[in-house]
Every structure is written in structure tokens, then in C-alpha cells.
Amino acid sequence: xxxxxxxxxxxxxxxxxxxxxxxxxxxxxxxxxxxxxxxxxxxxxxxxxxxxxxxxxxxxxxxxxxxxxxxxxxxxxxxxxxxxxxxxxxxxxxxxxxxxxxxxxxxxxxxxxxxxxxxxxxxxxxxxxxxxxxxxxxxxxxxxxxxxxxxxxxxxxxxxxxxxxxxxxxxxxxxxxxxxxxxxxxxxxxxxxxxxxxxxxxxxxxxxxxxxxxxxxxxxxxxxxxxxxxxxxxxxxxxxxxxxxxxxxxxx
Amino acid sequence: xxxxxxxxxxxxxxxxxxxxxxxxxxxxxxxxxxxxxxxxxxxxxxxxxxxxxxxxxxxxxxxxxxxxxxxxxxxxxxxxxxxxxxxxxxxxxxxxxxxxxxxxxxxxxxxxxxxxxxxxxxxxxxxxxxxxxxxxxxxxxxxxxxxxxxxxxxxxxxxxxxxxxxxxxxxxxxxxxxxxxxxxxxxxxxxxxxxxxxxxxxxxxxxxxxxxxxxxxxxxxxxxxxxxxxxxxxxxxxxxxxxxxxxxxxxx
Numbered sequence: 001x002x003x004x005x006x007x008x009x010x011x012x013x014x015x016x017x018x019x020x021x022x023x024x025x026x027x028x029x030x031x032x033x034x035x036x037x038x039x040x041x042x043x044x045x046x047x048x049x050x051x052x053x054x055x056x057x058x059x060x061x062x063x064x065x066x067x068x069x070x071x072x073x074x075x076x077x078x079x080x081x082x083x084x085x086x087x088x089x090x091x092x093x094x095x096x097x098x099x100x101x102x103x104x105x106x107x108x109x110x111x112x113x114x115x116x117x118x119x120x121x122x123x124x125x126x127x128x129x130x131x132x133x134x135x136x137x138x139x140x141x142x143x144x145x146x147x148x149x150x151x152x153x154x155x156x157x158x159x160x161x162x163x164x165x166x167x168x169x170x171x172x173x174x175x176x177x178x179x180x181x182x183x184x185x186x187x188x189x190x191x192x193x194x195x196x197x198x199x200x201x202x203x204x205x206x207x208x209x210x211x212x213x214x215x216x217x218x219x220x221x222x223x224x225x226x227x228x229x230x231x232x233x234x235x236x237x238x239x240x241x242x243x244x245x246x247x248x249x250x251x252x
Numbered sequence: 253x254x255x256x257x258x259x260x261x262x263x264x265x266x267x268x269x270x271x272x273x274x275x276x277x278x279x280x281x282x283x284x285x286x287x288x289x290x291x292x293x294x295x296x297x298x299x300x301x302x303x304x305x306x307x308x309x310x311x312x313x314x315x316x317x318x319x320x321x322x323x324x325x326x327x328x329x330x331x332x333x334x335x336x337x338x339x340x341x342x343x344x345x346x347x348x349x350x351x352x353x354x355x356x357x358x359x360x361x362x363x364x365x366x367x368x369x370x371x372x373x374x375x376x377x378x379x380x381x382x383x384x385x386x387x388x389x390x391x392x393x394x395x396x397x398x399x400x401x402x403x404x405x406x407x408x409x410x411x412x413x414x415x416x417x418x419x420x421x422x423x424x425x426x427x428x429x430x431x432x433x434x435x436x437x438x439x440x441x442x443x444x445x446x447x448x449x450x451x452x453x454x455x456x457x458x459x460x461x462x463x464x465x466x467x468x469x470x471x472x473x474x475x476x477x478x479x480x481x482x483x484x485x486x487x488x489x490x491x492x493x494x495x496x497x498x499x500x501x502x503x504x
Contacts, residue, residue, distance in 0.1 A: 009371075011271065012365075014273070015272070016271065016272045016273035016276075017271045017272075017273055017365070018271070018272070019263065019268060019269045019270070019271055019367065020267070020268045020269075020270070020272075021266070021268035021269055024268075059500075083367070083371045083375075084375070084379070085371060085374045085375055085379045085380075085381045085382060086371070086381055087382075087500075090375075090378070090379035090382065090497070091379040091382030091383075091497055091498060091499060091500045092500065093379075094378050094379050094382070094487060094495055094497035095497070095499055095500070095501075097487055097495065098485075098487045098497075105487060105488075105489045105490075105495075106489070106490075109495070110375075111374075111375035111376075111378065111379065112375065113264075113269070113367045113371040113372050113374070113375040113452070114367065114371075115271065115335070115365045115366065115367060116371065119261075119335045119337060119338070119365040119366075119368060120365050122337045122363075122365070123335075123336070123337055123342075123362075123363035123364065123365040124363075126342070126346050126363065127336070127337045127342035127343040127345075127346050127363065128337075129337045129338055130337060130339075130342065130343030130346070131343075131395075132386065132387060132388045132389060132403055133386065133387055134384065134385065134386035134387070134407075134410070134412060135384060135385055135386070136384045137384060142500045142501040142502070143383075143500075143501060143502045144502065147411075147502060150409075150410060150411075151384055151410040151411075151412065153410075154406040154407070154409045154410035154412075155386075155406070155410065157402075157406045157409070158386070158402060158403040158405075158406030158407065158410075159399075159402075159403075160386060160403065160406075200365070233350075235346060235349055235350045235357060236357075237357045237358070238357075238358075243346055243349065243357075243361070245342070245343055245346035245347070245350075246343060247343060247347055248311075248339075248343045248344065248347070248394045248395075249347075249394040249395060250394070250395045250396065250399060
């Protein structure tokens with residue numbers, strides 16, 4: 001096997017959602033690089049594989065380590081939750097490539113896609129992303145809150161279904177409520193709003209409410225928040241959680 | 253096995269991207285329902301499995317057939333390309349449930365997520381969806397062109413990366429050029445624009461251009477179009493296609 005770097009999407013949580021292509025990229029690696037809890041999700045680590053665990057929030061350092069290893073002839077897998085291209089490790093790796101050693105551009109760098117969190121969250125309740133939608137990260141570590149507000153406003157204007165990544169964090173306790181307040185000024189209070197924690201795992205937990213009633217306290221770091229479009233609706237079922245879906249059509 | 257209906261995401265094209273959970277749902281089904289070309293992608297059809305192929309564009313009929321089979325005690329898998337919840341079969345099934353036989357609401361209906369086309373397309377070039385993004389279907393079979401234009405405008409205002417599903421069709425030859433024209437009025441002509449055909453398959457074909465140069469003739473029914481944000485950029489590589497990525501950060 002030649003030197004290479006693959007950024008591998010582990011999917012939403014269960015080994016059942018790791019694609020065969022992703023599993024092969026993990027099995028073929030000499031070095032596994034990632035945030036500890038993601039490395040813990042690799043189904044089988046071989047004895048000859050070197051494991052490089054790092055803390056959260058050091059994506060660029062992790063990317064540079066992975067690139068340095070690949071440049072030295074190793075075959076590296078950088079693990080990422082969900083899909084690497086959606087608020088995860090792939091952009092950090094390419095940022096490191098752009099700013100780093102020019103020889104890194106010659107490396108065989110690939111992205112192995114995965115099931116991103118909003119797809120697993122949506123699947124767990126029905127089809128809330130059935131119409132046009134957007135995905136916004138609420139983290140303002142890397143962009144301004146003004147930009148986030150501008151995007152929330154435009155999303156409301158477009159009547160997109162809105163998937164909120166990084167919706168809640170101990171370091172940013174007030175932002176999700178600010179986002180709900182902003183959306184309440186622009187959208188009906190009756191808008192279907194979903195909190196899906198640990199989607200795609202055995203610990204999945206779903207809370208269904210309206211935009212009027214939505215509170216940040218219902219979310220933690222593992223929670224995906226989905227705010228519906230004007231068309232998103234419930235199908236009631238006696239004794240069970242309703243199905244939630246967004247019709248493909250404007251008129252119903 | 254009890255009666256049930258599972259809407260199964262086959263991912264972008266190759267069997268390598270079918271999750272183990274999706275493969276199991278296919279293997280356990282007594283009946284496989286879907287558009288012919290998707291049924292053809294099932295790696296192994298068992299001799300006891302009944303196959304119900306249908307034409308494209310008859311999603312509701314197909315959904316009703318699947319529900320009727322499940323209600324009669326069969327274990328049904330409805331196959332869908334990519335992820336069932338993104339411009340695919342899941343919303344059609346729930347629409348049929350809402351409008352159909354009330355006893356259908358008691359069925360065990362599940363969605364098995366998959367890698368949707370934009371993730372595979374993005375992975376094939378780098379990380380163009382690395383920032384906030386939206387997904388819009390350009391088909392006006394089920395919504396008005398005015399709605400599509402409103403969403404494209406809002407997407408430009410938000411500076412989202414824009415993934416266009418159903419970008420081109422023989423039945424709708426002029427819409428993609430109309431979308432490009434609209435976006436050219438609102439975004440820089442230098443905006444990175446990608447055409448990825450048959451992403452995630454051996455036949456994948458990538459074309460990289462600018463919004464100023466983008467023409468609908470570069471797309472067909474199997475093409476995902478991604479129009480970058482103002483931050484989407486290229487990393488040049490001698491003798492190879494550049495990497496394309498959108499930085500996580502606004503400033504770089």
C-alpha cells in the first residue's frame with residue numbers, strides 16, 4: 001500500500017452505518033488519527049495500526065499531524081463523525097494543505113463520505129428534510145454571530161427546512177435560544193421543531209415541539225435540531241410519536 | 253419477521269456505499285419495491301424475494317403499493333437512491349400514509365438513511381460543503397418556479413454553498429440556465445461551480461468552472477451541481493484537478 005491520507009466518515013454512531021468503503025479505508029490504514037471518542041467507534045483496530053488520539057477543537061493540529069505522517073510514507077485514516085465534509089474534518093485537512101508544506105499537495109488525499117447527522121436524525125422521525133433545506137452550524141468559533149443571524153434570516157425567507165449543527169455547547173449556552181428567538185420573529189410559532197439526540201444510536205432520544213415552545217435547554221452537544229418549513233407536518237398515530245415529514249409539493 | 257415497511261437508502265451508486273444496516277433491511281425483505289434502475293443496484297436478490305419494479309415519476313403509486321403489501325403482512329423494502337429523505341422516496345411514502353388507509357399509520361414504517369448524492373459529489377473533489385449550505389431541487393413538477401427562484405435568491409443572500417438536485421432533465425431543458433442567470437446577478441462570476449456526474453461510481457466525471465462560465469449543457473440527469481459560497485476556493489495541484497473546499501472560517 002502506498003502513502004495516502006483518507007478522511008473517513010464513520011456515520012452517525014452505530015457500526016451498522018459505516019459504509020463498506022469507509023470500513024476498508026480504516027482497515028488498510030497504518031495510522032488512525034482523530035478525536036478520541038471517534039477513534040473509540042472504530043469496530044476493529046489491528047495490532048499493527050498506530051492510533052493518534054487528540055482532543056476536540058484542535059482540528060488543524062490533527063490535520064497537520066495526519067499530513068506529516070502521510071508525507072513520511074504512512075497510510076493514514078483521519079476519522080470523522082458523520083460525513084467528513086459536513087462540519088467535520090475534511091475542510092480542516094484541506095485548510096492545512098493550502099497553508100502548509102507545498103509537497104502535501106502531491107499526496108493522495110481522499111474523502112470517504114458517510115451518513116451525516118441530519119440524515120440520521122431525519123430518518124428517525126420520518127422525512128422532515130423532504131423539501132428544500134439548509135444546514136447551518138451555530139458555532140461562532142469560526143464565523144461571526146452576525147453571519148449566523150443573516151443565514152437564519154435568509155433560511156426563514158426561503159422557507160427552507162433548517163438543520164442546526166453544533167446547536168448547543170457548554171461554551172455557548174445562549175446561542176440556540178437566540179436563534180429560536182430570531183426564527184420566531186420570522187416564522188409561525190406552530191412550525192414543527194425537532195430535537196434528536198444521538199440519532200442513529202441505541203441511545204437516540206426524540207423530542208417533538210413547536211417553534212413557539214422550543215427551548216435550548218432541550219439540546220446538548222449530541223443534539224441535532226431541525227426547524228421545519230411551513231409545509232412540515234405531523235401524521236398522528238395513537239399511542240406512538242407522530243411521523244414528521246415535509247411534503248415534496250407546495251400544495252397538499 | 254413481522255410485517256413492516258422500510259425505505260432504504262442505497263447511497264450514491266456503488267455497493268461499497270450501502271451501509272450494513274441498509275443491506276440487512278434489503279436481505280430481510282420479502283418484497284422489494286422501487287424504480288427499476290435502483291432495484292438493479294441491489295447486490296443480491298434472494299430467490300424467495302418478490303421484486304416490484306416501477307417507472308420513474310410514479311412515486312405515490314409505488315408508495316401505495318408498498319403500503320398495501322406491508323398491510324397484507326409482507327415485509328417490504330422500498331429502495332431509494334442516495335438517502336431516502338433527500339428528494340427521494342421517504343416523503344412520498346409518508347404522503348401516501350397521511351392520505352391513505354388509516355390502518356397504514358399502525359404499520360412499522362422505518363427509514364434507513366444513506367449517503368446522499370451531494371455528499372458523494374463533494375467528497376470526490378474535496379470539501380466544498382465545508383461551510384453552511386443548502387440543497388434545492390430544481391424540479392418544478394411539484395413546486396412553482398417562483399418558489400425555486402425565491403430560494404435561490406435567499407441562498408445567494410445567505411452566501412450558502414448551494415447543492416442543486418434534479419439540476420437537469422430532458423423535460424426541463426431551460427431551468428438550470430435560468431438558475432445560473434439568476435445566481436450570476438447576485439453572486440460573483442468567479443464563484444467556484446462544480447458539475448459532478450455519477451458521483452461515487454466508477455463512471456464519475458468532474459467538471460470545474462466558474463459561475464460566469466457555467467452552462468446547463470454540462471449537466472444531465474445524473475449530474476449534481478454545486479455552486480460555491482464566496483469562500484469556496486481551489487488548491488492547485490500540478491497536473492491534477494485542484495482540490496475544492498470551503499473553509500470552516502469566514503476569514504482565511
